[in-house]
Amino acid sequence: MPELPEVETIRVGLSALLPGKTVRGETHNWPKSFPNSKADVQRYLIGAKVVDVTRRGKVLIIGLSTKYSLVIHLKMTGQLVYRGKSVGFGGGHPTDSLVGQLPDKSTRVVLSLDSGKLFFNDQRKFGWMRLLPTAEVPSIDFFKKIGPEPLSASFTSKEFMVRMRHRANTSVKAALLDQTVVAGVGNIYADESLYAAKIHPATLVKNLSDQKLQKLLASLIEVLTLAIKKGGSTDRNYVNHEGKKGNYLNYAKVFRKNGQPCRAAAQRLSKLESRAVERTFVLAVRS
DNA sequence: CACTTGACCTGTCCGC
């Protein structure tokens, strides 16, 4: 679930907390969540200072003074929650938090730092965190094939169109979800940007005009920017570095609105007509 | 190369 806006929210939060702090310990209870050897942990993680926290697509990268990095993919249900020692490891405010006392039963990895602990929770165990030499990070398979950052100033609509056209025979939604086309888009922001651009998700890319694709990119940028501003989306699982939910779904127009009347249609159509549009709308929400 | 499918996992919900 964590897509670009959610991972970016965590990145900003951890950037304010971790740099300069030293890692004192690491424990994990599910090997796939942290596959490195004990020897590597001793050599490159314990005693290392956090240098920076960066992001590429949906992947978070914690740079270390040992010239190794912790590369983290939250996949569907991953959470990265920091609790300072002064605060203790108890839960957050009940209304805006989804996590209580930590560690909990979904905690897979705990990093101890001088100032507190970083908890990697992952209900479904799809996510992972691994130590890699910083210089090798860009050359792992995932990063070698990944597309450009949609919010980067150097990303042009021309490049977007070229990449989309390579997926001529797939649905436009499948193309948007393909990380080698554009980095960081998942289900929520694909649905929202397609709706904003008035494109049915099942439309084949080859049947979209250049103009439509340009509109789609503009919508995507708009949607992602607002989502970051609202701290990301919490559907069921996502929380930020403080364990708090995101607010974007209050602004979402279609994601998880299956069966509800179409707002755009309700504004300008008679009851009879809007009923027909509602059916189309429900179709459009399904992936 | 373009595209599809199955595997990886657990918690939740729905029908019987």
Add this chain to the structure above:
DNA sequence: TGCGGACAGGTCAAGT
């Protein structure tokens, strides 16, 4: 109430 199955949806490996 308990129990099985569908579903949730991001990647990767292996398939056509």
